[in-house]
Amino acid sequence: MRKRAYKDIICLLLIAASVWYIFYDLYPSVITxxxxxxxxxxxxxxxxxxxxxxxxxxxxxxxxxxxxxxxxxxxxxxxxxxxxxxxxxxxxxxxxxxxxxxxxxxxxxxxxxxxxxxxxxxxxxxxxxxxxxxxxxxxxxxxxxxxxxxxxxxxxxxxxxxxxxxxxxxxxxxxxxxxxxxxxxxxxxxxxxxxxxxxxxxxxxxxxxxxxxxxxxxxxxxxxxxxxxxxxxxxxxxxxxxxxxxxxxxxxxxxxxxxxxxxxxxxxxxxxxxxxxxxxxxxxxxxxxxxxxxxxxxxxxxxxxxxxxxxxxxxxxxxxxTGLGLFHYPFSWVWVIYSIAFVLFLALLFFGFKINSLNRREVFLGFVPWFLSLIISGLVTYFGWQFLLNLYPEYDSILQGFTYNGHDYIFVFVVLSLFISFTIYQLYDDKLNPRNALVAPILTWFIVIFLLNIFLKGAAFFIIPLAFTLFAFFLMIRFQVPSYLFLLILILPSLSIIAPFIQFFPVGLGLKMSVISAVFTVLLFGNLLPVFGYFSTKKGVATMALLLAIGFFIRAHLNSEFTEDRPGPNSLVYTVNKETNTSTWNTYDDELDSWTSPYFETYTDSATTIDYQSKYTTDYTKSSAAPLVSVPSSDIQIDTLEASLPYLKKFRVRLNFNRDLNRIVVSETSMANFKSFEVNGEVADFYEEEKKSKAYHVHQNRFKTNVIDYYVVNQEALYFEFEIGKDQDLEFIIDEISFDLLSHPDLSVKNRPKNKIPKPFVVNDAVITKQKLTF
CATH class of the missing domain: 3.40.630.10 (Zn peptidases)
Structure with missing residues (x-):
C-alpha cells in the first residue's frame, strides 16, 4: 500500500510538472x-x-x-x-x-x-x-x-x-x-x-x-x-x-x-x-x-x-x-478517423468482455460517478461564479468579464472540479475497477466529438488524445494493471492538447465561461483515469485539491479590492439638453464610489437607451440634476435640394462646430428608410444584393436609430445629405461629444483617485450636448 502511495505521489508530481511545462512552453522564455x-x-x-x-x-x-x-x-x-x-x-x-x-x-x-x-x-x-x-x-x-x-x-x-x-x-x-x-x-x-x-x-x-x-x-x-x-x-x-x-x-x-x-x-x-x-x-x-x-x-x-x-x-x-509543433489533416479524414477509433473501441469492449477483463455490471456502474462528477462540477462552478458576483458586486464594473484575480478563480474552479471527481470516485474504489470505469469517459468523448464533427468541425482534433486513451484502455484490459509510467506517457498528449483550453475560455471570453473550464477539467480527468483510477490515495488527493481551492480562494479574496495596481473602472458624463436647457450627470456604474457619489446624492435610475452604447450594450444606470454651464453646440445649417425623383424630398444638413469635438452621434428616431444617404462626400452603399435579401444597413433596412457615428479628425465639419419620401417625417437627435470633462474650467471635476480608472468601451469623461432636428 505504501509503495503504491509513493507511485501516486510521483505520478502527481510528473503530471503537475508536465502541466507547468506545457503552459511555460506556449511562448518564448528568452527576452533578447x-x-x-x-x-x-x-x-x-x-x-x-x-x-x-x-x-x-x-x-x-x-x-x-x-x-x-x-x-x-x-x-x-x-x-x-x-x-x-x-x-x-x-x-x-x-x-x-x-x-x-x-x-x-x-x-x-x-x-x-x-x-x-x-x-x-x-x-x-x-x-x-x-x-x-x-x-x-x-x-x-x-x-x-x-x-x-x-x-x-x-x-x-x-x-x-x-x-x-x-x-x-x-x-x-x-x-x-x-x-x-x-x-x-x-x-x-x-x-x-x-x-x-x-x-x-x-x-x-x-x-x-x-x-x-x-x-x-x-x-x-x-x-x-x-x-x-x-x-x-x-x-x-x-x-x-x-x-x-x-x-x-x-x-x-x-x-x-x-x-x-x-x-x-x-x-x-x-x-x-x-x-x-x-x-x-x-x-x-x-x-x-x-x-x-x-x-x-x-x-x-x-x-x-x-x-x-x-x-x-x-x-x-x-x-x-508541446515541443512537436503543428499537425494537420484534411476535414475529409474527420469521419474516417472517428469511425476507425469507434470501431476499435467496440472491438476493445468485445475483447474485454470475452476474456472477462471487463464486467458488464461495473461498466454500467461506471457511468454513475462519471456523470455525477460532470454534473456536480458544472453546477458548482456555474452557481459558484454567480455567488462570487453577489459577494463582490464590484466585479460587474469590469465589462471584459475577467477580473484582476481571475487566474486565481480559474484555479479554484479547476481544483474544485478535481476535488469533486476524486471524492466521488473514491467512494467507488471497492466497487469499480479502473478499466471498467474508463468506459464511461471514453463513450462520452465519442458523443462529444460526434457532435463537434457536425457543428464545430474545427474541434475534431480531440479524437487524437482519445486515441491515446484507447491505447491505454487496451493495456488495462490486456495486462490488468500496466505500468504507471507507460500509462503516464500515453496520457501526455491529452494534457498537451486539452489543458490550454481549460484556461483559454474564461481568459478570452470572461469568467462566466469558467463552467466550460470545469467541464474540460472533468473530461481531462476522464482521460487520466488510466493513472488516477489506480490511485490508492484518492481521498488524500481530493483533500489536497480542496485545500488548494480554499487557499486560492483566500488569495483571490485578499486581492479582490481595487488598489493602485488593480484600479476599479468608473464613469461620469455631463450632458446638456439644448431643447430643455437642462443638464445632468450620468454614469454607467451599478455601484457608486467615493469619486462618483458626490454627483449622485439624489439620483434616478436611468431607463433610457443611449445611442452610443458599447459592444457590451452598456447604458446609463443613474442620472442626477447638474448645474447648467455654458457648453456651445454646433450651428445647424439646413438646405433643401432637388430630389432625384418627384415623390422624394432631399435635404442637406451641415454642422458648424463651436467647440473642439471628438465624436458626433446622429440618430433618427422614426426608423424610416432613406432612399439615399451621403456623409462628407461618402455615399452610403445600398447594395442591390442587400436590398434583395433585406440585409441590415443603418441607412436602409435599418436595425438601429444611429445613422452617423463620426469620430472627428482635424475638426473637419460634418455635413450629410439624404432623400426620403415626401410623406415621411424625420426626427434627428444630435449628440456632440468632447472628452474634456476633467479639464472643463466650469465643471471643476477632480481627478480620479489612484485606485480608479476610466471605464473602457463607453463614452466616458465626456461633455455632451444634445440637440433635436425635425423634418
Missing part, C-alpha cells in the same frame, strides 16, 4: 536584449518602440495621434524606406465615419519573380478611444514589425516577393483604415497574403488564426513550414473566433479584397484590454518576443514562397503539440 546581433530580432529593441508609441492615449483625432504617426514614419525612413500616407473619409454600413491616415511603405524584392504576389505586414497604430495608451493593442504589433523589418534588411537576404508594410489607422473605431486601403489603394491588387499582429490583453502566448474565404489547407501547409519555435494554433480557435463580435483588420482584407491572412494575437491579462492600464510597463515582454518569433520565421519563408494562389477547396483540422 539590446546587444542582440543586428541581423536578429531583439525583444528589447522592439520594446523601445512600444515605449515611444504606447506611452499615452493616441486615439484617432487626438493630438497625440499625430505625434505617433510621425514617430512611425521617422522609424521607417531611418531604414531608408520611402514612406507614404493615405488619408480619406470612410463611411461603413454601420454608419461609422472618420478620416483614417494609414502609414504605408514597401520593401522591393531583391530577386523578383514573374507574377509573384506581395506579402503584406499589418498592424494598427491608433489606440482605443479614449483613455487607453495602446501599448499592447497594438503598439506591440507595430513595434514587432519595425524590429523584424530592420533585422530582415540587415540580414541582406535574397527574397522574391515584395514586402508591403501597412500601419492602419482607425482600427479601434470600425476597421476604417483597413477599409480605406482595401478599397482605394492601388497596391491592394498586388497582395497575396497578409500577416496581421494584434492583441486583446497585455500578455500571454500569441495564437495564430486563419482568415480566408476558401478552404484553409494551402494556408496551413504554408504555415507548417514557417511556424517558428513556439507555434500555438488550432482549428477550434478560428471556429470560436468567428462566433465572437470581434473582427480585425484581417477580416476587412478577406471580405473586401478576398485576400487571406494569418493574424497573431495574445489575449491574456484581459483586464488591461482597452483600459488606461494598457501601458508599456504592463506589457508581457514574452508576448512581444512571441510576435517576433512568428515574424522572423514567416518573413524568411513567405518572402520566398509562391503567394499567387493560396485558395483551396479543402479545410484542414490543425493543432499544436
Amino acid at each position: 536584449d539590446l546587444s542582440t546581433q543586428k541581423t536578429e530580432f531583439s525583444t528589447l529593441r522592439a520594446f523601445e518602440h512600444v515605449k515611444k508609441i504606447g506611452d499615452q492615449p493616441h486615439y484617432i483625432g487626438s493630438k497625440a495621434h499625430n505625434k505617433k504617426r510621425n514617430y512611425i514614419v521617422n522609424a521607417l525612413q531611418k531604414m531608408n524606406l520611402e514612406v507614404q500616407t493615405q488619408q480619406g473619409f470612410v463611411l461603413s454600413k454601420e454608419g461609422v465615419l472618420t478620416a483614417p491616415e494609414n502609414i504605408i511603405t514597401r520593401l522591393p524584392a531583391s530577386n523578383p519573380q514573374a507574377n509573384s504576389k506581395a506579402l503584406l505586414l499589418l498592424s494598427h497604430y491608433d489606440s482605443a478611444v479614449h483613455s487607453s495608451s495602446g501599448a499592447a493593442d497594438a503598439a506591440s504589433g507595430v513595434a514587432a514589425i519595425l524590429e523584424a523589418l530592420r533585422a530582415f534588411k540587415a540580414s541582406d537576404a535574397s527574397f522574391q516577393n515584395d514586402i508591403i508594410i501597412v500601419f492602419t489607422d482607425g482600427e479601434e473605431v470600425g476597421l476604417t483604415g483597413a477599409e480605406l486601403f482595401a478599397k482605394e489603394h492601388p497596391w491592394i491588387d498586388e497582395v497575396g497574403l497578409v500577416l496581421n499582429f494584434e492583441s486583446r490583453g497585455s500578455g500571454g502566448p500569441s495564437n495564430m488564426v486563419v482568415e480566408t474565404n476558401y478552404g484553409n489547407s494551402n494556408l496551413i501547409a504554408l504555415f507548417s513550414e514557417a511556424q517558428g519555435e513556439h507555434p500555438l494554433a488550432n482549428s477550434l480557435m478560428y471556429s470560436v473566433y468567428k462566433l465572437l463580435p470581434n473582427d480585425t483588420d484581417s477580416t476587412v482584407f478577406r471580405e473586401i479584397a478576398d485576400i487571406p491572412s494569418f493574424f497573431f494575437a495574445f489575449i491574456d491579462d484581459h483586464y488591461d484590454y482597452h483600459t488606461a492600464l494598457d501601458v508599456p510597463e504592463r506589457l508581457d515582454k514574452r508576448s512581444l518576443a512571441h510576435q517576433g518569433d512568428y515574424l522572423t520565421a514567416t518573413l524568411a519563408k513567405f518572402s520566398n514562397s509562391d503567394l499567387s494562389d493560396l485558395t483551396s477547396e479543402q479545410d484542414d483540422v490543425y493543432f499544436t503539440l
Whole structure:
C-alpha cells in the first residue's frame, strides 16, 4: 500500500510538472536584449518602440495621434524606406465615419519573380478611444514589425516577393483604415497574403488564426513550414473566433479584397484590454518576443514562397503539440478517423468482455460517478461564479468579464472540479475497477466529438488524445494493471492538447465561461483515469485539491479590492439638453464610489437607451440634476435640394462646430428608410444584393436609430445629405461629444483617485450636448 502511495505521489508530481511545462512552453522564455546581433530580432529593441508609441492615449483625432504617426514614419525612413500616407473619409454600413491616415511603405524584392504576389505586414497604430495608451493593442504589433523589418534588411537576404508594410489607422473605431486601403489603394491588387499582429490583453502566448474565404489547407501547409519555435494554433480557435463580435483588420482584407491572412494575437491579462492600464510597463515582454518569433520565421519563408494562389477547396483540422509543433489533416479524414477509433473501441469492449477483463455490471456502474462528477462540477462552478458576483458586486464594473484575480478563480474552479471527481470516485474504489470505469469517459468523448464533427468541425482534433486513451484502455484490459509510467506517457498528449483550453475560455471570453473550464477539467480527468483510477490515495488527493481551492480562494479574496495596481473602472458624463436647457450627470456604474457619489446624492435610475452604447450594450444606470454651464453646440445649417425623383424630398444638413469635438452621434428616431444617404462626400452603399435579401444597413433596412457615428479628425465639419419620401417625417437627435470633462474650467471635476480608472468601451469623461432636428 505504501509503495503504491509513493507511485501516486510521483505520478502527481510528473503530471503537475508536465502541466507547468506545457503552459511555460506556449511562448518564448528568452527576452533578447539590446546587444542582440543586428541581423536578429531583439525583444528589447522592439520594446523601445512600444515605449515611444504606447506611452499615452493616441486615439484617432487626438493630438497625440499625430505625434505617433510621425514617430512611425521617422522609424521607417531611418531604414531608408520611402514612406507614404493615405488619408480619406470612410463611411461603413454601420454608419461609422472618420478620416483614417494609414502609414504605408514597401520593401522591393531583391530577386523578383514573374507574377509573384506581395506579402503584406499589418498592424494598427491608433489606440482605443479614449483613455487607453495602446501599448499592447497594438503598439506591440507595430513595434514587432519595425524590429523584424530592420533585422530582415540587415540580414541582406535574397527574397522574391515584395514586402508591403501597412500601419492602419482607425482600427479601434470600425476597421476604417483597413477599409480605406482595401478599397482605394492601388497596391491592394498586388497582395497575396497578409500577416496581421494584434492583441486583446497585455500578455500571454500569441495564437495564430486563419482568415480566408476558401478552404484553409494551402494556408496551413504554408504555415507548417514557417511556424517558428513556439507555434500555438488550432482549428477550434478560428471556429470560436468567428462566433465572437470581434473582427480585425484581417477580416476587412478577406471580405473586401478576398485576400487571406494569418493574424497573431495574445489575449491574456484581459483586464488591461482597452483600459488606461494598457501601458508599456504592463506589457508581457514574452508576448512581444512571441510576435517576433512568428515574424522572423514567416518573413524568411513567405518572402520566398509562391503567394499567387493560396485558395483551396479543402479545410484542414490543425493543432499544436508541446515541443512537436503543428499537425494537420484534411476535414475529409474527420469521419474516417472517428469511425476507425469507434470501431476499435467496440472491438476493445468485445475483447474485454470475452476474456472477462471487463464486467458488464461495473461498466454500467461506471457511468454513475462519471456523470455525477460532470454534473456536480458544472453546477458548482456555474452557481459558484454567480455567488462570487453577489459577494463582490464590484466585479460587474469590469465589462471584459475577467477580473484582476481571475487566474486565481480559474484555479479554484479547476481544483474544485478535481476535488469533486476524486471524492466521488473514491467512494467507488471497492466497487469499480479502473478499466471498467474508463468506459464511461471514453463513450462520452465519442458523443462529444460526434457532435463537434457536425457543428464545430474545427474541434475534431480531440479524437487524437482519445486515441491515446484507447491505447491505454487496451493495456488495462490486456495486462490488468500496466505500468504507471507507460500509462503516464500515453496520457501526455491529452494534457498537451486539452489543458490550454481549460484556461483559454474564461481568459478570452470572461469568467462566466469558467463552467466550460470545469467541464474540460472533468473530461481531462476522464482521460487520466488510466493513472488516477489506480490511485490508492484518492481521498488524500481530493483533500489536497480542496485545500488548494480554499487557499486560492483566500488569495483571490485578499486581492479582490481595487488598489493602485488593480484600479476599479468608473464613469461620469455631463450632458446638456439644448431643447430643455437642462443638464445632468450620468454614469454607467451599478455601484457608486467615493469619486462618483458626490454627483449622485439624489439620483434616478436611468431607463433610457443611449445611442452610443458599447459592444457590451452598456447604458446609463443613474442620472442626477447638474448645474447648467455654458457648453456651445454646433450651428445647424439646413438646405433643401432637388430630389432625384418627384415623390422624394432631399435635404442637406451641415454642422458648424463651436467647440473642439471628438465624436458626433446622429440618430433618427422614426426608423424610416432613406432612399439615399451621403456623409462628407461618402455615399452610403445600398447594395442591390442587400436590398434583395433585406440585409441590415443603418441607412436602409435599418436595425438601429444611429445613422452617423463620426469620430472627428482635424475638426473637419460634418455635413450629410439624404432623400426620403415626401410623406415621411424625420426626427434627428444630435449628440456632440468632447472628452474634456476633467479639464472643463466650469465643471471643476477632480481627478480620479489612484485606485480608479476610466471605464473602457463607453463614452466616458465626456461633455455632451444634445440637440433635436425635425423634418
